């Protein structure tokens with residue numbers, strides 16, 4: 180029985196990040212880090228995704244979007260917050276429109292700190308998320 | 319009697335082996351693609367891991383009809399391939415294949431999802447682009463061998479490709495559309511550069527997406543079977559040669575996939591029709607008047 184962790188498909192959503200973390204997420208796909216060797220695919224479709232990668236904080240405008248994307252993902256699913264902005268709002272925390280980190284609207288399973296989070300730690304976070312995904316599948 | 323047994327064995331071999339070979343081919347495809355891009359790439363068994371995962375995931379369905387259409391798609395694809403490897407009429411094979419794709423289009427166009435519907439419309443445009451060449455290929459086989467039966471086409475003394483070089487090249491051209499490779503992967507794509515989410519597959523999740531993947535494996539093996547049919551003749555050595563030609567054709571498709579950007583549907587349509595007209599029709603005219 181092959182495990183779900185052998186084929187984790189990602190969905191990357193950019194909340195209100197400065198794009199620093201997004202560039203690092205995309206760097207994971209380049210030949211240097213090549214996450215596809217773990218079977219990871221960056222899909223653009225929540226209905227195909229197992230892992231939701233969120234960069235940037237949640238603001239009043241993208242709150243519904245994040246909630247909807249999360250609800251469209253089939254179970255089992257995990258959420259990884261990438262960068263300190265997605266963890267708790269980061270440098271934008273006190274802005275008038277920022278509600279906070281991704282966990283203000285959806286349950287977050289793994290927090291990857293850093294500003295910007297480095298590709299190595301993003302991959303580490305995803306690997307942690309895979310264990311959680313496996314446990315969720317067993318439940 | 320023994321002829322029936324031989325046909326039965328071929329059909330069963332297709333039904334059992336095609337998904338294994340097709341999955342492996344898709345794994346090798348991803349490996350070669352990764353190497354072309356200077357990456358290590360996933361294991362060649364990755365497509366199987368993907369499908370097993372999809373089967374174990376929750377399937378979010380928009381309606382029961384979606385299941386029905388997707389099952390019909392798979393069933394008709396398997397039926398098409400079985401007809402082909404049983405050696406039946408090649409026209410029948412091509413028409414059933416079209417019916418199968420229509421079920422896929424239905425599955426994608428009935429949910430009220432703009433991306434899925436846009437993908438379905440583009441799939442229809444793709445059909446419009448490749449169908450003329452597919453039909454010309456059938457006519458070409460008839461002109462070259464005097465029969466539509468796959469069994470008899472494969473038993474000629476001379477390979478069909480000798481008479482049909484233009485039609486062969488044209489067929490390889492439209493195979494890029496059938497294999498969903500760039501620059502003609504307009505209705506959906508394996509890669510994450512899709513401008514309309516995942517196009518025709520947007521609303522397929524879990525088990526239904528797994529059905530689609532398995533159908534593609536069957537379909538790809540059947541299409542490579544058609545490529546092989548151009549080469550196979552009554553001599554034994556034509557079989558390894560045909561397999562070699564299939565590999566070369568598939569490699570060329572991967573190369574094109576990695577070196578070209580997606581085109582707009584109008585360019586796909588006009589170029590496919592131009593190739594069909596120039597290579598296909600001229601080839602047929604030469605066959606008609608010179609032989």
Ligand code: SF4
Pocket residue numbers: 195196197198199200201234235261262263264265269270293294295296
């Ligand atoms: S954590 Fe830093 S790099 Fe990442 S989005 Fe926030 S500000 Fe930008």
